[in-house]
Structure formats: C-alpha cells, structure tokens
Amino acid sequence: MKQVLQNLKNGETELVNIPTPAVKPGFLLIQSETSVVSAGTERMLVDFGKSNYIQKARQQPEKVKQVIDKVKTDGLQPTINAVKTKLDQPIPLGYSNAGRVIAVGKGVTQFKVGDRVVSNGSHAEIVTVPENLCTKIPEGVSSEAAAFTVIGSIGLQGIRLTEPTLGETVVVTGLGLIGLLTVQLLRAHGCKVIASDFDQKKVELAKSFGVDAVNAGNGLNIVDYVMSKTNGRGADAVIITASTKSSDPVSQAAQMSRKRGRIILVGVTGLELNRSEFYEKELSFQVSCSYGPGRYDVNYEEKGQDYPISFVRWTEQRNFEAILDMMSERKLNVEPLITHQFEFEEAIMAYNTLTEDKTAIGIVLNYPEKDFSSADSSTVTLQLNDIRPTREQPVVGVIGAGNYTNQTLLPAMSGLNIFNKTIVSSGGTNGVHVGKRFNFIKASTNADDVFSDEQINSVIITTRHNSHAYYVKKSLEAKKHVFVEKPLCLTRDELEEIKAIDHEQLIMVGFNRRFSPHTQQIKKLLETTSKPKAMVMTVNAGMIPADHWTQDIEVGGGRVIGEACHFIDLLRYLTDSPIKTVQAISLSDPSEEGLEDKVTIQLSFEDGSIGTVHYFANGHKSFPKERLDVFVGGKILELDNFKTLTGYGWSNFNKFKTKSQDKGHAKGIEAFFSGVYSGKAPIPLNEIYEVTEATFDAVDQLRG
Numbered sequence: 001m002k003q004v005l006q007n008l009k010n011g012e013t014e015l016v017n018i019p020t021p022a023v024k025p026g027f028l029l030i031q032s033e034t035s036v037v038s039a040g041t042e043r044m045l046v047d048f049g050k051s052n053y054i055q056k057a058r059q060q061p062e063k064v065k066q067v068i069d070k071v072k073t074d075g076l077q078p079t080i081n082a083v084k085t086k087l088d089q090p091i092p093l094g095y096s097n098a099g100r101v102i103a104v105g106k107g108v109t110q111f112k113v114g115d116r117v118v119s120n121g122s123h124a125e126i127v128t129v130p131e132n133l134c135t136k137i138p139e140g141v142s143s144e145a146a147a148f149t150v151i152g153s154i155g156l157q158g159i160r161l162t163e164p165t166l167g168e169t170v171v172v173t174g175l176g177l178i179g180l181l182t183v184q185l186l187r188a189h190g191c192k193v194i195a196s197d198f199d200q201k202k203v204e205l206a207k208s209f210g211v212d213a214v215n216a217g218n219g220l221n222i223v224d225y226v227m228s229k230t231n232g233r234g235a236d237a238v239i240i241t242a243s244t245k246s247s248d249p250v251s252q253a254a255q256m257s258r259k260r261g262r263i264i265l266v267g268v269t270g271l272e273l274n275r276s277e278f279y280e281k282e283l284s285f286q287v288s289c290s291y292g293p294g295r296y297d298v299n300y301e302e303k304g305q306d307y308p309i310s311f312v313r314w315t316e317q318r319n320f321e322a323i324l325d326m327m328s329e330r331k332l333n334v335e336p337l338i339t340h341q342f343e344f345e346e347a348i349m350a351y352n353t354l355t356e357d358k359t360a361i362g363i364v365l366n367y368p369e370k371d372f373s374s375a376d377s378s379t380v381t382l383q384l385n386d387i388r389p390t391r392e393q394p395v396v397g398v399i400g401a402g403n404y405t406n407q408t409l410l411p412a413m414s415g416l417n418i419f420n421k422t423i424v425s426s427g428g429t430n431g432v433h434v435g436k437r438f439n440f441i442k443a444s445t446n447a448d449d450v451f452s453d454e455q456i457n458s459v460i461i462t463t464r465h466n467s468h469a470y471y472v473k474k475s476l477e478a479k480k481h482v483f484v485e486k487p488l489c490l491t492r493d494e495l496e497e498i499k500a501i502d503h504e505q506l507i508m509v510g511f512n513r514r515f516s517p518h519t520q521q522i523k524k525l526l527e528t529t530s531k532p533k534a535m536v537m538t539v540n541a542g543m544i545p546a547d548h549w550t551q552d553i554e555v556g557g558g559r560v561i562g563e564a565c566h567f568i569d570l571l572r573y574l575t576d577s578p579i580k581t582v583q584a585i586s587l588s589d590p591s592e593e594g595l596e597d598k599v600t601i602q603l604s605f606e607d608g609s610i611g612t613v614h615y616f617a618n619g620h621k622s623f624p625k626e627r628l629d630v631f632v633g634g635k636i637l638e639l640d641n642f643k644t645l646t647g648y649g650w651s652n653f654n655k656f657k658t659k660s661q662d663k664g665h666a667k668g669i670e671a672f673f674s675g676v677y678s679g680k681a682p683i684p685l686n687e688i689y690e691v692t693e694a695t696f697d698a699v700d701q702l703r704g
Helices: 041-050 053-059 061-074 076-088 149-162 177-188 200-208 222-229 248-256 275-279 316-328 344-356 403-413 429-437 465-477 492-499 517-526 558-575 665-678 685-703
Strands: 002-006 013-017 027-037 097-104 116-119 126-130 134-136 169-173 192-197 212-215 235-240 257-265 284-287 338-343 362-366 381-383 395-399 419-424 442-444 458-461 481-484 507-509 534-540 579-586 598-605 610-616 626-632 635-640 644-648 655-657
Touching (some): 002 041, 002 344, 002 429, 013 344, 027 116, 027 344, 041 344, 076 403, 116 149, 149 177, 169 222, 177 200, 192 200, 200 212, 222 248, 248 257, 344 362, 395 403, 403 665, 419 429, 429 442, 458 465, 465 481, 481 665, 492 685, 507 665, 507 685, 517 626, 517 635, 517 644, 534 558, 558 579, 558 610, 558 685, 579 685, 598 685
Parallel strands (some): 169 192, 169 235, 192 212, 235 257, 257 284, 338 362, 395 419, 395 458, 458 481, 481 507
Antiparallel strands (some): 002 013, 027 126, 027 362, 097 116, 534 626, 579 598, 598 610, 626 635, 644 655
C-alpha cells in the first residue's frame, strides 16, 4: 500500500510504499476512499520541513533549549546525531479520512467489517485507527463530504467552548477551511456571524453561506466594523481560526468584544496579550484543543475508555457524529469548499498546489478501488533490497522500529559483520524508513515473518515492554538467539514461562551499562581488592507524564521494572556476587499515587557488599542524569554520567575520560553477536534471572 510522508529534515513530501499496518486490539483497519488535505496544519508542516536549521530553531525555541540541555549531559556529537535522526524520521500527513472497515481488532464493539466510517487516519490507502476516533457515516452522506468531518470538528470544538446562545453575535477571524466550516455551524446555532479574511474569494464564499463577511485588507478597520454592527456593544464572542505569527488577531478580538465577552483561539497566532484590553472588559480567553474532550488522552483514544455521556456530553467522537448529522440534514455544505481534487497517485501534485496556491481551500484526495480485504504476505511485507548473506554472518530480524532502534541500537550494529534481513513495525512506516536506512532486505508488519524465516538465527526485540516475554518465548521456540531491550518480562509468571523453555540459544537483555568502558575500568580496579563495597547509584531520571505508556503497569511495567533494572544489574555486575536481600521504599506523595519514579532500592550481596539505587524523577535537568560512587577499602571511585571516572586514594589510577557519554550500547550489542559466534553468553543467564527477580521484589514492596 501507499502513504504520504513528510521528511522534516530535507523538506521532501513523498508517496511511498509501505506494508499494510497490523490491526491492534481496540483499533480498526480502514481502506481509504477519500481524505482531505488540511490547508493550515499540513501547509505549516511542509513549510517547516523546507526551512533550514536556523529557521527551524527559530520556530521551535523550546526544542532548542532541550537540545542545549542534551549537549550538557550527553555531549555535542551524540546530540547532533540524535537531532539529525529525529528530523530524518518521516511524519505521516493527514488527519481527516473516510473509508470502509476491512478488519476490527480484539475488543472493538461499535464497528464491523464493511462499515463506512470517518476517522483521523492519515493519507494512506490503509489506516489503522482507535475505535474512539472513528464514527459511522450516515446514509445519504458521500465519502467525499464525510472526509471533512474531522476538520469540521475542530471548528465545532471551538464553538462548544464559546457556548453561544440564540441570537448572539460571534466574529470569526480567518476564513480558511476551518473558518468556513465554523461560520456555517454558527449559523446553524442561530448566531449572527461576522467574518473577516484578507482573501476576497474566501470572503465571497462566506457570504454565500449567509454570513456578514468582509475583507480586512481593503483598509477596513474590523474593530470599528464590528462595533457598528452591534450598536456599539461589541461581539458576544470571537473565534480566531487564522494562522499567523502576529498577535494582532487576539488584540483586535479583545477590542471588538463586549464586556465579559469570550475569545476562543482555534488557529495559531502570536500570544503577546495586552493586559489592559482584557482587564477592563473582564474578557475570558481560551485555547481550543483539537477535536474535543478525549484528544491526547491515552485511556480514551488508545484504550477505548469513553467518558460517561452524563458528565461529558461532547467527546471528540460525539463531535464527529454531530458534524455528520449536520451534513445529513443539509445544514453543513462542504461542496463549495472543494477547490481541487486529485487521484491519490497524484498526491505530490496536491501538495505542490498546497504550497504554491495560497487560495487553495479544500484539497481532496480520491483513492483507487483495490482489494485489501484479506492481508497476506504480499501486503504485509515489502522487499527493500536484494542482497544475500555470507555463510558466516548472523542473520538478524528486528521487531520494533522506534527511536531506540533507529537512534541507538542499529547505529551500534552498523560496523558489525551481521546481515540485516527483516525489520517489523506495527504501522509499517517506521519499519520502511529504518529498514532503508540500515539496508534491511524486508520490512513487515507481521512478526511471524521473523519467526518463520529459517534463515534468521538472531532476533532483536525493541517493542513496548508488555510484548517482550511473548516475543522472547516465540524466538526461543523458533530456535533463534534473542536480544531483548530491557526488561526481560513484566511478571513472575512470564519469567517462569521463559525459564521453562528448553533451549540452547542465547538470551541477552540490553543491560548495556555493564559494557561501558567506564564500568570496565571500575571492574578492573575493584578486582585488586577483596574488601566489601558500598555503592550509591543516583539516577536523576526526569519526569515522564503519568499517562505515558512506561508508567502504565500493564504496558510498561512502571519505571522500576522498565528502567531501574539497569542499575540493579550494574551493581550486581560490579560486586560479582549474588543479591542477598532487596528493600525498596518510595517517596510518599498522595497526588502521585501509583507512580514508581521516586524510589530508593537497597541491595545487600552475599560477599558483604551493599548497594543503593536512588531513582528520582523529581530532580532538575541541570544535574547529571546518572552518577555512581563506590566506597571500598579506604578508596573511592566516582563516575559522572558515564563521561568521567575519578579515583580517590588509588595509587595507580586518577582519572578516566571519554570524549562523550558512553553507556555501553555499542559494546553490549557487539558482545551479543560475539556470543552468537562463540556460543558463550555475554551475560550469564542466572544473573539475568536474578536481576529480574530482584526488580520484582522491589516493586512488590512498593505496591504493598
């Protein structure tokens, strides 16, 4: 299948072949019939991609600050590489789509195969979308009209925040696609609508909908015009749907509003507010968030947890329904808004029109009729190259194509004598992009393509944590070596199932820090003394939102299982002694109940050593992220962020530095493939199991 992608690094808009995406639980698989290009949002993305690095930085100053912080902690070159890799990752374009359901995931109850639906799916022949971001198309509404639904719901959400009443005067500033939909919806609400734009064609369109529309570029003072039309009282509400860097639309909205009027920002403007303009009239100002309640809520969108209608009448899905009802009742007319139509194969021409023709409003893409109803190997797998491995090379299958795979793991594998055969990603887009970058032969959306391939003897797993155990077991059952990015699994039952598999193949968890040159130097120095060690590992982990998947116990396992396991393994490696006891306590904060990201884990070892892991998310970015202090026999070793190791009291050691931060990723993956060649495990399997069990001991205590 084909999809439209935008590269933010070089500015290219491409129509590329990708495998058909997999349908996940709670999701639909939809064959597209029509989609609409958003003249505002998508033009902005395309223009951003075409800008140079300095222009990009000026447009996103908050990102620049993040880059500066990363340079301080990780070093210049790793930061440059990370930024380039991030910008090079393609972004799917589009979010207003109409099509037909060809498959439903487990747990879907509202839809069945064959239903005509709208969704916020991208410009692609096949899209996979969560159930709550889809709505059935009523009889009598064409797919062409229905494809405007999601864009229309953005304007509707702005209206909902305005809370207009019959007869009120509402001003709409900006008559792009969303603005022209908004004025029609306001008219249906029984409002008097005044609208303005600098494009006379759009002004005339608004007038055709019964709106009092004016051209603000003809020397007209829009504030005076609105005041004259409201008998000097001012507008009851102003909805800003314009896109500009200027703060003028907000200032004008304040000036033309009545006392205690409402101003809603749906578009994008500057936000340099004049306090006196708002203070004297006691104006309210609010920014509207996309399609409505539920947007960006993982529980609502990805997990399908709807808000009770008695408490949240209008969710984003119910806003979709309302737009479609308006179309069905002929109260919302999108036909005059269609300025251009293209066949999907001509999508690049459509985007050239978007950037070159500033008068373009509704650009519609029409998709060819194809039979995607039964996905088979020819649709879920895409051939990228035609190279054959040599006999001595390990043949690799990678499951997962996210940031870690793209930015860290595969670059570390690049210099090794291995053969990259198949890369799997659920959506297909990342798999194709990463697969091309690192010379994979195939990209797929079906992990069975890895397990059933007799040529592949080594599997790399970098998916979300709740799938690790399943893929580890499948790899071992298929007689393949397996490298799994931490953690090994999320539960004791999963651990026992893995232990029960009789296998000769290697299992390695990505405990990379034990392979860092700094760790190796510490290990070498500690081997010169038999004294017990006291170790303090301080991790300035940084805040992650409570709704992030890593914080979800069922998906990510929480941050102790998901990340703190690294540091338990590091201390276990440095002592070279089995863990004897584990004690864990967490910071008590009722407002953050359930979060496991401010904890202290105390370990004792059979050789008499002790170790403490302070894993804290409540620190500051300016402090080093990872710091290790080792006290032993009257001497101290201090490791600062895996960049500088300093010795105190050591007769033959003072300091060890690396040019940039080195957490051992490259040496770790190299050790895995050396083990594939030699048959010797880089990390003893008993230590992997022991560290995993110690992590479970810690979370059992934290969870009570």
